[in-house]
Amino acid sequence: MSWLSWLAGMSAALAAAVWVLTTPLPRVVGLSARYDLTLVVPAALILLTLAFRLRGGWGQSAALGLTLVLFCLPLAGLWASGASESYTVGGLLPYSDAQVYYRDALRVTEGDLLSSFSARRPLFPAFLAGALALSGRNLQAALALTALVTAVSCWLAAREMARTHGSLAGAVVLVGLFLFSRRFTGTTMTESLGLALGALGWGLLWRGAAEGRLWTIAAGLALSALALNARAGAFFTLALWVVWLGVWGVKGWPRILGRAALGLAAVGLAFGANLLLVKTLSAPGGVAFANFADTLYGLAAGGKGWQQIEADAPQVAKLDEPQRSQEIYALALERMRTRPQDTLTGALRAWGDFFRPDREGVFGFVDSQLNLETRLSVRVMIWGLYALSAAGLWGMIRRRREAWVGLLAFGLAGLLLSVPFVPPVDAGRMRAYAASLPLLVTLPALGVWEVGTRLRLKVLDGWLAAEADTPRGLLWGWAGVVSAWSCVGALAVFALAQPSTAAAPQCAQGEKGFVFHHAAGSTVQVIADEAAGAAWLPRVHESLFERGSRTLATDFYGDLAELPVPFSLVQANDLNRGGMVWLVVTGEDLPPRGLAAVCAAKINTPGLGWRNFYTVRRWEVLAPDGGGQ
Known part of the structure; x- marks a missing residue:
C-alpha cells in the first residue's frame, strides 16, 4: 500500500x-x-x-x-x-503537582x-x-x-x-x-x-x-x-x-x-x-531528580515513604535547592551506614x-x-x-x-x-x-x-x-x-518567545492586579442546571460540578461547590509576579481572550483563601486574540 x-x-x-x-x-x-x-x-x-x-x-x-x-x-x-480529581478541577484546570508543571510550561512560552x-x-x-x-x-x-x-x-x-x-x-x-x-x-x-x-x-x-x-x-x-x-x-x-x-x-x-x-x-x-x-x-x-533524595531517605528509615524526611528533619525539608537534596542525601546515607537493618526492612516492605x-x-x-x-x-x-x-x-x-x-x-x-x-x-x-x-x-x-x-x-x-x-x-x-x-x-x-512588558493595573484598595494571557480552552464555566445547551467544557452544569467537586471531600473542592452560579474559573500565570492564581469571574459571559489585566479581591474562605483564589472586579483586554472563547 x-x-x-x-x-x-x-x-x-x-x-x-x-x-x-x-x-x-x-x-x-x-x-x-x-x-x-x-x-x-x-x-x-x-x-x-x-x-x-x-x-x-x-x-x-x-x-x-x-x-x-x-x-x-x-x-x-x-x-x-466537569469532574474534579486529584490533579484536575472541573474536568480541566490543573491542580497540585499538575498545576506547577502547567505553570512552568506557560512560563517557557513567555520566555521565562x-x-x-x-x-x-x-x-x-x-x-x-x-x-x-x-x-x-x-x-x-x-x-x-x-x-x-x-x-x-x-x-x-x-x-x-x-x-x-x-x-x-x-x-x-x-x-x-x-x-x-x-x-x-x-x-x-x-x-x-x-x-x-x-x-x-x-x-x-x-x-x-x-x-x-x-x-x-x-x-x-x-x-x-x-x-x-x-x-x-x-x-x-x-x-x-x-x-x-x-x-x-x-x-x-x-x-x-x-x-x-x-x-x-x-x-x-x-x-x-x-x-x-x-x-x-x-x-x-534546579537539580534533576532532586526528589529522589526524599525517596532514598524513606527507604533508609525503614520504608516509611518519601514524606518521612518532613517528620524527622522538617528544617532540612524546607531548604531551597540544591542544598535541600544535598542535605537529605547526606542524612539518608548516614542512616544507611548506622542502621542498615532499617534499609533492609524498607526494601523487604517495598517488595512485599x-x-x-x-x-x-x-x-x-x-x-x-x-x-x-x-x-x-x-x-x-x-x-x-x-x-x-x-x-x-x-x-x-x-x-x-x-x-x-x-x-x-x-x-x-x-x-x-x-x-x-x-x-x-x-x-x-x-x-x-x-x-x-x-x-x-x-x-x-x-x-x-x-x-x-x-x-x-x-x-x-x-x-x-x-x-x-x-x-x-x-x-x-x-x-x-x-x-x-x-x-x-x-x-x-523559549528562544522565539516574546515576553510581555505590560505593567500591573492600578486597582482599588484591597484588590490586586494581575497581567496574564487568557487563551481559549482554558476556562471552566459553571452554569445553572436549567441553562440551555449540553454540558461540555467550558460549560459545566452546577449539579455536575458540585458532584464532581465533592468526590474528594476536601475543604478546597467543597468551597468551590458553594460559589454562586453562574461563574467562570480561570487559572492565571501572573506575568509580573511569576505565580499562578485562580480567578473567579461572575456572570454568564466567558472572559474575553487575549493579554488581560485584571483587578481582583482575595476570597477568604478557609478552603480557598490560602490557595490564591480571587474574585475579579475588573477585566481589561490589553491585546485581544482572534477566534472564539
Whole structure:
C-alpha cells in the first residue's frame, strides 16, 4: 500500500478521534471508559483483536482509529462531566503537582525559566510548552495532543507484540497500557509522556531483539532512558539491558564490551538531553531528580515513604535547592551506614507491597477510581493478571533461547531490583512505573499467547498467529518526532518567545492586579442546571460540578461547590509576579481572550483563601486574540 494511502487512512483515524473530542457524547460513555472495568476491558479486547487482524494499510488505520477513540474517551468523559480529581478541577484546570508543571510550561512560552520543582523532570514541562505553543496556549487542545501522542505510541508498541505473537497478545498489551493511561488523560502530569516514550522504547527494543538489529536496540535503549528521565522510575532496567546487549549472542570480551559501550552511549545520550534542558530552561538551583533524595531517605528509615524526611528533619525539608537534596542525601546515607537493618526492612516492605493483590500492588493501575477500597472486579482482574504472568514466565522458560526472552528477563530483573528505590508506598498505584508499564503488561500478554497455543483450539489460531508487519519507518519516525518534540521543541519555543512588558493595573484598595494571557480552552464555566445547551467544557452544569467537586471531600473542592452560579474559573500565570492564581469571574459571559489585566479581591474562605483564589472586579483586554472563547 502506498504512503499516500497510509496518509489517508491515518487522517481518517485522526478524524475519528477529533470527532470524539468535539462532540458532546453521553457522559456515561466517556466516564465508563475512564472509570469502569467490567464492560470496558472485554469490549476493548475483542474490538482491538479484530482490528489488529485486518490486513493492509486500511486495516492498520482502522486499528489506529479504534485506539485513538479508546484513549480519547476518558478525556471526553472529563469534559462532559466537569469532574474534579486529584490533579484536575472541573474536568480541566490543573491542580497540585499538575498545576506547577502547567505553570512552568506557560512560563517557557513567555520566555521565562522552569522552577526548581519542574527542573526535577523537565522533559514533560518542555513537551507541554511545545503543545501549548502549537495550540496558542489552548489547554484543552494541548491535553488532546498529549492524549493522541500517548495513544499512537502505545498502539505502535502493541503492534510490535502483535507482529510476533498475534493480535490477541497485542490487544492485551494495548488494553493494559490504556488502563494505566486513562487516569492521567486530561492531566498535566509527567506520567503520560513517560508512558508514551516508554512504549516507543519498548517497541524498538522488541523489534530489535526479534530482528537482531543492534541499532534498533540502541534506539530503544535511548527512548527508554528518555522515558525514565520524563517520569523517574525503575532505572535499573537500563543497566540490565546494557548488560543483556553486551552478552546476547556473542563471545569474546572485545565484542561484549563494544556492544555494551553502544548501549551506554544510547543511555547517556538521553541523560545528556535531559541535562541540557535542566541547564538551559531551569532557574538557578534546579537539580534533576532532586526528589529522589526524599525517596532514598524513606527507604533508609525503614520504608516509611518519601514524606518521612518532613517528620524527622522538617528544617532540612524546607531548604531551597540544591542544598535541600544535598542535605537529605547526606542524612539518608548516614542512616544507611548506622542502621542498615532499617534499609533492609524498607526494601523487604517495598517488595512485599509490590506483589500485593490489590490496588496498591504491581497491577493496581487497572483501577482508576478515586475510592480507597479495592473493588471485587479489580481483585478478580489482578488475580487474572498474576495467573497470566505465571503462564508467561513458564513460556519464557520453555523458549529461553529466543532473543526476546533475554530482553524481557533482564528487564524484569532490573525492575525488581529497582522496587526498593521506587517503593509502591510512594508510587501511587504504580504511577512511578509509567516508563516501565510496557514491560509489565508484556508478561501477561505472553501468558495469553502461551495458554492459547497450549489449548490448540482452531478458533484461536488466527488470533495467535503473527500479524502483518508494520512499516519500520513508522515506528522510527514517530519515535523521532516525540523525542525531538520533548527535547528540542521547548528550546525553540523559549528562544522565539516574546515576553510581555505590560505593567500591573492600578486597582482599588484591597484588590490586586494581575497581567496574564487568557487563551481559549482554558476556562471552566459553571452554569445553572436549567441553562440551555449540553454540558461540555467550558460549560459545566452546577449539579455536575458540585458532584464532581465533592468526590474528594476536601475543604478546597467543597468551597468551590458553594460559589454562586453562574461563574467562570480561570487559572492565571501572573506575568509580573511569576505565580499562578485562580480567578473567579461572575456572570454568564466567558472572559474575553487575549493579554488581560485584571483587578481582583482575595476570597477568604478557609478552603480557598490560602490557595490564591480571587474574585475579579475588573477585566481589561490589553491585546485581544482572534477566534472564539
